[in-house]
Amino acid sequence: MTAARSSGPETAGPDPDLGRVFADFERDGHDDPGAAWEVFTSTWNWAAPLPTAVPGDEGAPGPLARPVQGGFALSGQWRLPSRRWPRRWLALRLTGVGGVGDKAAGDGPDLFVVPARVLSRPSRPSGRDHGRGGAEASGPACRLDDVHVPAGLATRSSGRALGAEAAVFHWTAVTAMALGTARRLADALAPLAPAAAAELTAVLHDERTSLAAALHGASRTDRGGPPDAEEAWAVRIGRAARVVHPVVAAAYEHALPAVARDARHPLACLIEGGSPILQHIRFAVDLRRPATEILMRKAEHGDDRRVSG
Numbered sequence: 001m002t003a004a005r006s007s008g009p010e011t012a013g014p015d016p017d018l019g020r021v022f023a024d025f026e027r028d029g030h031d032d033p034g035a036a037w038e039v040f041t042s043t044w045n046w047a048a049p050l051p052t053a054v055p056g057d058e059g060a061p062g063p064l065a066r067p068v069q070g071g072f073a074l075s076g077q078w079r080l081p082s083r084r085w086p087r088r089w090l091a092l093r094l095t096g097v098g099g100v101g102d103k104a105a106g107d108g109p110d111l112f113v114v115p116a117r118v119l120s121r122p123s124r125p126s127g128r129d130h131g132r133g134g135a136e137a138s139g140p141a142c143r144l145d146d147v148h149v150p151a152g153l154a155t156r157s158s159g160r161a162l163g164a165e166a167a168v169f170h171w172t173a174v175t176a177m178a179l180g181t182a183r184r185l186a187d188a189l190a191p192l193a194p195a196a197a198a199e200l201t202a203v204l205h206d207e208r209t210s211l212a213a214a215l216h217g218a219s220r221t222d223r224g225g226p227p228d229a230e231e232a233w234a235v236r237i238g239r240a241a242r243v244v245h246p247v248v249a250a251a252y253e254h255a256l257p258a259v260a261r262d263a264r265h266p267l268a269c270l271i272e273g274g275s276p277i278l279q280h281i282r283f284a285v286d287l288r289r290p291a292t293e294i295l296m297r298k299a300e301h302g303d304d305r306r307v308s309g
Helices: 002-007 019-032 033-043 164-189 194-215 230-259 268-283 293-300
Strands: 053-056 063-069 071-079 090-095 113-115 140-152
Touching: 019 164, 019 194, 033 063, 033 164, 033 268, 063 140, 063 164, 090 268, 113 140, 140 268, 140 293, 164 194, 164 230, 164 268, 194 230
Parallel strands: 053 090
Antiparallel strands: 053 071, 063 071, 071 140, 090 113
């Protein structure tokens, strides 16, 4: 896996050469989408900039993440990191800081990101309330009961933190993996529907070439991001997602005639392996708001011009 080599824990931080990041992660997504995601979430904690809650009171049952189709069913009680209710997203740890809690998550994800709107609002804690491990609770409790969290919104707290300044690296890596996953599906479709596969491959090639051109020379900028800045890059990532998902859907549909009665879809394993990447790219930009919030609102209404100030 090249993702670990080009931007893994042995480096001081995310590779500043975004063109190389894009090429390496696209290749990894094509070679093995599931393994590419595992390496990425083991190496980098993309949820680090989000407010993070830890397990709640000692008397409450410990949080549980139960594997289900396409992700996890999350249940438990957590303490918010402050008395201020989160506006958009919240990361929930299965264990307390330093592994304090019921039990560690083992090799699986232990950090789950949910939209703030799914949280219940219990009463505020009293001055006597403490979190797990005896730490003083800093905010109110929140509780979830079997809330579905897509696999693409789960990661590991042990990974190196991707701070707010690493947004472009994060977006580039995930977009590259998604394009690589879609290219692998188009390759797998070729023996079943050659004409359709060739058309999908051409669409992906055009998008991949366009993004690679936008990244050309990105490492020479002071910010470590592409010349047209984070906000404009966020719009490009949204466009790439709008290319990838229709390609995946089309590949699935064109392979249907090859499915024998009661047999498994021939692309099922690849789609399942790549589903965390395909899920994550839907939310990657939104997870790093408010920096891009104004621009993305404009983009939704057909205005993709840069927003300053």
